Amino acid sequence: xxxxRTLLILGALPFLAVAQAQQGKVECKIVYVPSExxxxxxxxxxxxxxxxxxxxxxxxxxxxxxxxxxxKYGCKGIGVDxxxxxxxxxxxxxxxxxxxxEQVDIRQGDALKVKDLENASVVMLYMLxxxxxxxxxxxxxRLKPGTRIVAHDYPFPNMEPDQVVExxxxxxxxxxxxxxxxxxxxxxx
Ligand SMILES: C[S@@+](CC[C@H](N)C(=O)[O-])C[C@H]1O[C@@H](n2cnc3c(N)ncnc32)[C@H](O)[C@@H]1O
Numbered sequence: 492x493x494x495x496r497t498l499l500i501l502g503a504l505p506f507l508a509v510a511q512a513q514q515g516k517v518e519c520k521i522v523y524v525p526s527e528x529x530x531x532x533x534x535x536x537x538x539x540x541x542x543x544x545x546x547x548x549x550x551x552x553x554x555x556x557x558x559x560x561x562x563k564y565g566c567k568g569i570g571v572d573x574x575x576x577x578x579x580x581x582x583x584x585x586x587x588x589x590x591x592x593e594q595v596d597i598r599q600g601d602a603l604k605v606k607d608l609e610n611a612s613v614v615m616l617y618m619l620x621x622x623x624x625x626x627x628x629x630x631x632x633r634l635k636p637g638t639r640i641v642a643h644d645y646p647f648p649n650m651e652p653d654q655v656v657e658x659x660x661x662x663x664x665x666x667x668x669x670x671x672x673x674x675x676x677x678x679x680x
Pocket of ligand 1: 520521522523524525526527548549550551552553554555556571572573574577600601602603616617618643
């Protein structure tokens with residue numbers, strides 16, 4: 492798992508980072524790289540998305556994951572992105588797909604500070620390891636049992652996935668998709 496993670500990080504260096512020296516600190520910004528549509532479909536399939544799901548995409552880019560989910564499965568979605576340009580893109584994706592604001596809510600903001608994350612039944616992620624590490628405590632403490640989480644290429648550092656799928660999209664390296672399900676709380680004896 493460690494070797495795999497290292498290889499993925501190295502493979503992602505071009506996408507990785509706009510690294511800025513700010514007051515002596517290095518800050519990493521996650522730039523926009525969309526999931527290929529075939530990967531989007533696979534992520535939704537892995538999460539077994541159904542009509543009554545609420546799909547969150549934290550760092551939603553052009554909104555393709557939540558829009559595809561709403562269009563294909565008839566569920567609701569919430570996309571959060573920090574970049575106003577991506578909010579415009581997402582609204583355009585919705586317009587082109589004929590998906591309404593009742594079906595998909597696109598919000599500008601920090602995906603580490605989502606007020607209603609508890610409402611998710613599916614969470615989609617294509618974010619870098621630093622973000623995944625920061626999000627992990629919220630995933631463990633805030634999501635309901637049964638909630639499925641699917642991550643493209645970068646897993647949570649301390650959560651063993653239920654499923655890992657290697658996926659060849661014809662690029663220079665295969666893609667990895669990771670899936671977790673929040674377990675039911677253990678019954679006290
Ligand atoms: C690699 S792209 C993934 C886009 C989309 N989820 C997909 O798979 O096609 C990551 C996105 O996360 C956004 N992002 C980065 N940091 C963020 C943060 N702290 N909160 C919300 N969005 C963020 C970027 O603007 C970018 O659009």
